[in-house]
Amino acid sequence: MTLHDYLDFVKQRNGHEPEFLQAVDEVIQSVYPVLERHAEYRKLKLFERMTEPERLISFRVNWIDDKGEVQVNRGYRVQMNSAIGPYKGGLRFHPSVNQSVLKFLAFEQIFKNALTGVPMGGGKGGSDFDPKGKSENEIMRFCHAFMGELARHIDHRTDVPAGDIGVGGREIGYLFGAYKKFKNEFSGVLTGKGIGWGGSLIRTEATGYGLIYFAENMLQAAGTSIHGKTCLVSGSGNVSQYAIEKILHLGGKAVTASDSNGFIYDPAGITEEKLEFIKDLKNNRRGRIKEYADKYKTATYQDTPPGADSNPLWAIKADCAFPCATQNEVGAEDCNRMVRNGVKLLAEGANMPTTPEGINILIDNGVMYAPGKASNAGGVATSGLEMTQNYMGTNWSSGEVDEKLQHIMRNIHEISLAAAKEYGKPGNYMVGANIAGFVKVAKAMQAQGVI
Numbered sequence: 001m002t003l004h005d006y007l008d009f010v011k012q013r014n015g016h017e018p019e020f021l022q023a024v025d026e027v028i029q030s031v032y033p034v035l036e037r038h039a040e041y042r043k044l045k046l047f048e049r050m051t052e053p054e055r056l057i058s059f060r061v062n063w064i065d066d067k068g069e070v071q072v073n074r075g076y077r078v079q080m081n082s083a084i085g086p087y088k089g090g091l092r093f094h095p096s097v098n099q100s101v102l103k104f105l106a107f108e109q110i111f112k113n114a115l116t117g118v119p120m121g122g123g124k125g126g127s128d129f130d131p132k133g134k135s136e137n138e139i140m141r142f143c144h145a146f147m148g149e150l151a152r153h154i155d156h157r158t159d160v161p162a163g164d165i166g167v168g169g170r171e172i173g174y175l176f177g178a179y180k181k182f183k184n185e186f187s188g189v190l191t192g193k194g195i196g197w198g199g200s201l202i203r204t205e206a207t208g209y210g211l212i213y214f215a216e217n218m219l220q221a222a223g224t225s226i227h228g229k230t231c232l233v234s235g236s237g238n239v240s241q242y243a244i245e246k247i248l249h250l251g252g253k254a255v256t257a258s259d260s261n262g263f264i265y266d267p268a269g270i271t272e273e274k275l276e277f278i279k280d281l282k283n284n285r286r287g288r289i290k291e292y293a294d295k296y297k298t299a300t301y302q303d304t305p306p307g308a309d310s311n312p313l314w315a316i317k318a319d320c321a322f323p324c325a326t327q328n329e330v331g332a333e334d335c336n337r338m339v340r341n342g343v344k345l346l347a348e349g350a351n352m353p354t355t356p357e358g359i360n361i362l363i364d365n366g367v368m369y370a371p372g373k374a375s376n377a378g379g380v381a382t383s384g385l386e387m388t389q390n391y392m393g394t395n396w397s398s399g400e401v402d403e404k405l406q407h408i409m410r411n412i413h414e415i416s417l418a419a420a421k422e423y424g425k426p427g428n429y430m431v432g433a434n435i436a437g438f439v440k441v442a443k444a445m446q447a448q449g450v451i
């Protein structure tokens with residue numbers, strides 16, 4: 001089969017799933033040379049099998065809002081691949097959630113989880129439920145209703161969900177409570193749990209911290225470091241908050257944050273105090289990032305019109321860029337501007353935030369580029385550490401978990417570079433991460449037969 005044949009195979013079966021096709025396209029472009037070299041992988045149709053979910057569950061979620069009206073939402077769990085461990089991946093609650101979005105996320109998760117070195121297969125789930133503007137009771141009722149169905153399909157040795165957009169510590173609590181009640185069982189069936197009831201220290205921080213550890217590895221490989229660098233960060237949720245925190249710890253300066261309405265630019269830098277304001281604003285008060293500029297006069301706020309081709313956040317002069325909000329938030333024009341402005345590194349905190357055209361522009365112009373499946377793997381890796389602690393019935397200190405996280409990110413950096421070099425693309429983290437993740441899963445599927 002040619003590269004085109006593989007793409008056609010997936011297109012024919014998933015024609016109406018643009019995000020899924022985008023994720024598959026990137027991976028097949030990277031791993032085609034592996035398939036050329038390995039007749040046994042081709043014969044076993046490993047790539048074709050990896051693009052077909054092992055199981056895709058879609059279900060109705062009914063709940064009653066505060067006005068007493070019945071609401072109907074759609075819930076999903078995509079159990080994509082279990083060759084190297086139980087299905088593992090987050091739950092996303094956002095109105096944009098559909099089958100295509102969750103299949104792209106579950107597909108990415110297969111390779112990301114393989115890169116971590118922790119035994120976890122790939123999965124993802126969620127709902128088109130919009131948490132915005134909902135009361136605390138509505139959130140709780142929705143989470144309980146959602147788990148009412150999901151509980152039949154998961155187990156701590158089978159499928160272990162966690163958070164993603166719209167699902168944080170609060171939602172994990174309600175989901176866990178429902179699972180425990182329905183199954184009459186206290187187990188590590190979810191990660192991102194609270195400290196004191198099975199959660200791991202550093203899981204909350206892990207994705208953002210891991211992202212900056214990964215970027216620091218890239219910069220050190222190029223003979224420099226994040227110290228003194230000006231950084232653009234998008235989003236203001238879990239990943240962004242802890243990316244900004246780690247940039248600060250390592251002596252860099254984060255100057256932006258955003259949400260679905262707009263972004264703030266603070267040339268003076270986001271300090272520890274200002275970051276605490278963002279955490280309180282987004283995690284407790286659930287307000288808009290605009291309030292940051294109302295409070296801190298060093299900052300300006302700008303609206304970002306929905307559906308625009310480019311975002312002026314990426315036109316700000318800086319050294320490093322960390323998109324941490326959502327898919328396809330960085331387009332070709334944004335990347336052209338970053339190249340013109342001398343941005344040296346872009347590492348993805350979000351999943352698939354850069355469009356394929358954008359990635360090509362970055363790579364062709366020598367910008368160091370890290371794909372999310374490598375650079376944001378610290379979150380799921382630490383979820384894996386939470387699972388291990390749950391299985392062992394123990395709790396590690398934050399120092400221990402942080403050390404393991406740093407080690408994992410360093411290892412992902414090394415194996416990605418090694419795979420890129422082996423396949424004639426030295427320094428290409430995208431190709432390297434895709435190949436290293438793919439080969440690990442391919443070997444496991446080969447060993448387990450056609451099943």
Ligand code: NDP
Pocket residue numbers: 163164165166167168207235236237238239240258259260261282324325326327349350351376377379380
């Ligand atoms: P949160 O829900 O905590 O925060 C999401 C942030 O992105 C918010 O600031 C939100 O704005 C903004 N956002 C969401 N959707 C859009 C949109 N369509 N357009 C513009 N802004 C948007 O999510 P996380 O921080 O957990 O996740 C962010 C990204 O990181 C996602 O791509 C996720 O898949 C990825 N990721 C998350 C991991 C984790 O451990 N949580 C692990 C690895 C990757 P607003 O405040 O207005 O809603």
Ligand code: 2IT
Pocket residue numbers: 088089090091112160161162163164191351376377379380381383
């Ligand atoms: O995209 C991701 O890796 C996550 N949302 C985290 C998944 C997890 O199981 O911790």
